Amino acid sequence: MYTPQRSALRNLKMRNKNADLVFPSHKPIPDKSVGASKQSGTNAPVKLVIKPLKVKPMLPVNFEDEMWHKLKSAIIAIHNHRPVKESFEELYKACENLCLHNMAPSLYSKLVNECEKHYIAEKRRLDDNPATQEAFLFEINRCWELHCQQMELIRSIFLYLDRTYVLHTPGIASIWDMGIELFRKHILPPSAVRQKTLWGLLSLIKYERGGDSINRPLVNTLINMFSQLNIYTQGFESQFLSETRDYYEEEGERLVEKLSVSNYIQHVSKRLEQEHQRIMNYLEKKTSTPLFKVVEDELIRKHIDTILAKGFSDLMKGDRNSRKNSKSKLEDLEELYDLLQRVNALDRLRAYFGNYIKNTGASIINDPIVNDPKQDVTVIEQLINFKRRMDEFVEVSFSSSYNFDQALKEGFETFINKRQTKPAELLAKFIDKKLKIGNKQTSDSEVESILNDALVLFRYIQGKDVFEGFYKRDFAKRLLMNKCASDDYERSMLFKMKRECGPGYTSNLEQMFKDIHTSREFMKAFYDSRYGDQLREEFKVDLHVNTLTQGSWPSYNPTPLNIPPEVAQCQQIYETFYREKARGKGLKWYNNLAYCVLSAYYPSGNKEFECTSFQAVTLLTFSELPQTELRTFEEIQQATGMETKELVRTLLTLACAKVKLLVKHPKGKDLKPTDKYSVCDDFKFKLFRIRINSVQMEKTMEENEKTVERVFLERHYQVDACAVRIMKMRKSLSFTELISELLGQLKFKAEVPDLKKRIESLIDREYLERGRDDPTIIRYLA
Numbered sequence: 001m002y003t004p005q006r007s008a009l010r011n012l013k014m015r016n017k018n019a020d021l022v023f024p025s026h027k028p029i030p031d032k033s034v035g036a037s038k039q040s041g042t043n044a045p046v047k048l049v050i051k052p053l054k055v056k057p058m059l060p061v062n063f064e065d066e067m068w069h070k071l072k073s074a075i076i077a078i079h080n081h082r083p084v085k086e087s088f089e090e091l092y093k094a095c096e097n098l099c100l101h102n103m104a105p106s107l108y109s110k111l112v113n114e115c116e117k118h119y120i121a122e123k124r125r126l127d128d129n130p131a132t133q134e135a136f137l138f139e140i141n142r143c144w145e146l147h148c149q150q151m152e153l154i155r156s157i158f159l160y161l162d163r164t165y166v167l168h169t170p171g172i173a174s175i176w177d178m179g180i181e182l183f184r185k186h187i188l189p190p191s192a193v194r195q196k197t198l199w200g201l202l203s204l205i206k207y208e209r210g211g212d213s214i215n216r217p218l219v220n221t222l223i224n225m226f227s228q229l230n231i232y233t234q235g236f237e238s239q240f241l242s243e244t245r246d247y248y249e250e251e252g253e254r255l256v257e258k259l260s261v262s263n264y265i266q267h268v269s270k271r272l273e274q275e276h277q278r279i280m281n282y283l284e285k286k287t288s289t290p291l292f293k294v295v296e297d298e299l300i301r302k303h304i305d306t307i308l309a310k311g312f313s314d315l316m317k318g319d320r321n322s323r324k325n326s327k328s329k330l331e332d333l334e335e336l337y338d339l340l341q342r343v344n345a346l347d348r349l350r351a352y353f354g355n356y357i358k359n360t361g362a363s364i365i366n367d368p369i370v371n372d373p374k375q376d377v378t379v380i381e382q383l384i385n386f387k388r389r390m391d392e393f394v395e396v397s398f399s400s401s402y403n404f405d406q407a408l409k410e411g412f413e414t415f416i417n418k419r420q421t422k423p424a425e426l427l428a429k430f431i432d433k434k435l436k437i438g439n440k441q442t443s444d445s446e447v448e449s450i451l452n453d454a455l456v457l458f459r460y461i462q463g464k465d466v467f468e469g470f471y472k473r474d475f476a477k478r479l480l481m482n483k484c485a486s487d488d489y490e491r492s493m494l495f496k497m498k499r500e501c502g503p504g505y506t507s508n509l510e511q512m513f514k515d516i517h518t519s520r521e522f523m524k525a526f527y528d529s530r531y532g533d534q535l536r537e538e539f540k541v542d543l544h545v546n547t548l549t550q551g552s553w554p555s556y557n558p559t560p561l562n563i564p565p566e567v568a569q570c571q572q573i574y575e576t577f578y579r580e581k582a583r584g585k586g587l588k589w590y591n592n593l594a595y596c597v598l599s600a601y602y603p604s605g606n607k608e609f610e611c612t613s614f615q616a617v618t619l620l621t622f623s624e625l626p627q628t629e630l631r632t633f634e635e636i637q638q639a640t641g642m643e644t645k646e647l648v649r650t651l652l653t654l655a656c657a658k659v660k661l662l663v664k665h666p667k668g669k670d671l672k673p674t675d676k677y678s679v680c681d682d683f684k685f686k687l688f689r690i691r692i693n694s695v696q697m698e699k700t701m702e703e704n705e706k707t708v709e710r711v712f713l714e715r716h717y718q719v720d721a722c723a724v725r726i727m728k729m730r731k732s733l734s735f736t737e738l739i740s741e742l743l744g745q746l747k748f749k750a751e752v753p754d755l756k757k758r759i760e761s762l763i764d765r766e767y768l769e770r771g772r773d774d775p776t777i778i779r780y781l782a
Helices: 006-016 034-040 063-079 086-102 104-129 132-155 161-163 175-187 192-209 216-228 234-256 261-281 285-301 301-317 323-342 346-365 379-395 402-417 422-437 444-460 465-479 485-500 503-528 530-538 564-579 614-618 631-642 644-656 701-729 735-745 752-764
Strands: 595-601 605-612 662-665 676-678 689-692 733-736 768-771 776-778
Touching: 006 216, 063 086, 063 104, 063 132, 086 104, 086 132, 086 444, 086 503, 086 752, 104 132, 104 161, 104 175, 104 192, 132 161, 132 175, 132 192, 132 216, 161 192, 192 216, 192 234, 192 261, 216 234, 234 261, 234 301, 261 323, 285 301, 285 323, 301 323, 301 346, 323 346, 323 379, 346 379, 346 402, 379 402, 379 422, 379 444, 402 444, 402 644, 402 776, 422 444, 422 465, 422 485, 422 776, 444 485, 465 485, 465 701, 503 530, 503 564, 503 605, 595 614, 605 614, 614 644, 631 644, 631 676, 644 662, 701 733, 701 735, 701 768, 701 776, 733 735, 735 752, 735 776, 752 768
Parallel strands: 605 689
Antiparallel strands: 595 605, 662 676, 733 776, 768 776
16 A cells, blocks of 8 residues: 555655664664673663654645546547556556545546546537437447446546545445446437437337347347436336337227137237247336236227127137137137236126026027927037036136136026026936936946036026926836836935935935835735735736835826726735735825736737836737727727826827837827727737837926926925914014015025915915004914
């Protein structure tokens, strides 16, 4: 370290070697004898004395000018790209000496002035530069890079100044910041040079958005220059965002009408990715939020309704036969979901999704095939496929969103319950068909999957009592006619409904299932007893009786039928056995629900017919007649004792169906009271055992109407019971409060006018009464 004190001492020593400044310890030490040493006694310590200078050291008169001249020459050489004469160490020492002699303020001021002169000259040169756009940008870039290099060198020379005087003096910028300030003040002030640079940058970015390749390193350097000069926000970003808005506003209005929704969505996603790359390549990170907001506003938010109205339905439909196309639609919807999520517009997408479900589901439910008994089961298959498709959209395209899942649920509940009874009837029929087929056409896992899908539709049905009525009727037929494909499937379906609606919902169905198994046990005990032996020995028939619990099964009206005496005797034998086995219980026979296997002998071979009791009794009326003898409708009715309606249905299945066991005279598809019938003596069929279809086995309109009437009648009872239970507990309520309580407690959707009628009925039957002072008050009568 260079100090004035050391310099002065060194000079003085050179002038007079014998001066007092020389330490005494440096003087020659005289030789002393041992005796003298002994005489002195002890060795005294040597004292060192430093005396002040007699003359104060002085700097040369032109010291500051000489030092500054060296530094200035170096600065000018750096600015003019010439080699510096002095060494770096010499220049650094010159700066250090000036600072040590309290000349730092003057040195800093001179440095600022010298740099300012350079930037003023650079500004004039740039103003006179005729280059435009990219060429001018290269010139600005060169100027900035030179500035950075030159300021690095200058700062290295004046580092002592920067770390002492500048650092400890408030209000003075560092040498680097001083250079930045001068560059901003003189090179890029709010002038033509800055505007020229700005428009050049914006032009290059616009070219890149148009698909052209640009010099990204150049753009990156210049934008970094704006940032270093602290003019990025006002000098670049604001104008850049304005130009971006104008660009995408025009592009959005043009392409949203020109492109398909799918292509437009892909284009917007591509644009967002491109802007993200610009952020990564040359824009500042803080520009990300406002930039994406501009793009989202102009390409998405302004055109949400246009996009959804124009192509949402097409995206939802897709092509079921093309897996590739279906996957593409899923991806397009996923992109649409992501885009609308960016602008907080998922509620509008959710509304379109819900409306699409309602409209599409309603078109399925209102399809003409719903009223076609041969094709109405396909409606449920369409609904299941539709539900699976919508589930896939929610899971894949809408990220399993809870709101979209709720929209799916609300949509299905809305369109399914527009028709009060039809969906429940079709669903029961669909399940009946699947439980009859079982795993004959599909595997066990597929059957279970189908039942689960059907149960999902079951959840959406509000009139679950209507479904129960149709399901109970079909379940009874499967049990009585032994058409259940598997008891395991039946138990599985009962368990699913029990889990969904509670044990009370399936109690009767479970009792029906239990009755069939109990009947099998009874029949086994019957054939193990003497009564079974008697039946085999006397009649040589196999009898199977289903003993049903009254109240659990659907109500059946006994239909008149003259059964053969042999069958009546068999029934009597079983009844005797049953009374002994189950004491105190009686039996009521429903012959109209029976079916049997009838043996027939033809010249072409023997046959067996699986038929109902009506068909069997009708055929037996021809067993004792000659083959050529004819019987009229009245004769057959008198012999069988059947009602006209049932006999007409039975003759249709025997004389006008595919398998014709009787011949109608004259031939034709329509039955007339004057028609006559005979046995088909030349009957031929390749199978030995033949099942004869029955109109009774089909769900006729009459049966459906009776089932619905029965359900509505039960609803009346439920409303009455619920109203009495509420009033018994509350004693007194207003009419409006009672209606509200009923709507909250009833398990089915009830209409207010229907509830008013039931309340009036209870008042008429004196379960309730109106208040004497206030007719709007309802009171309970004990």
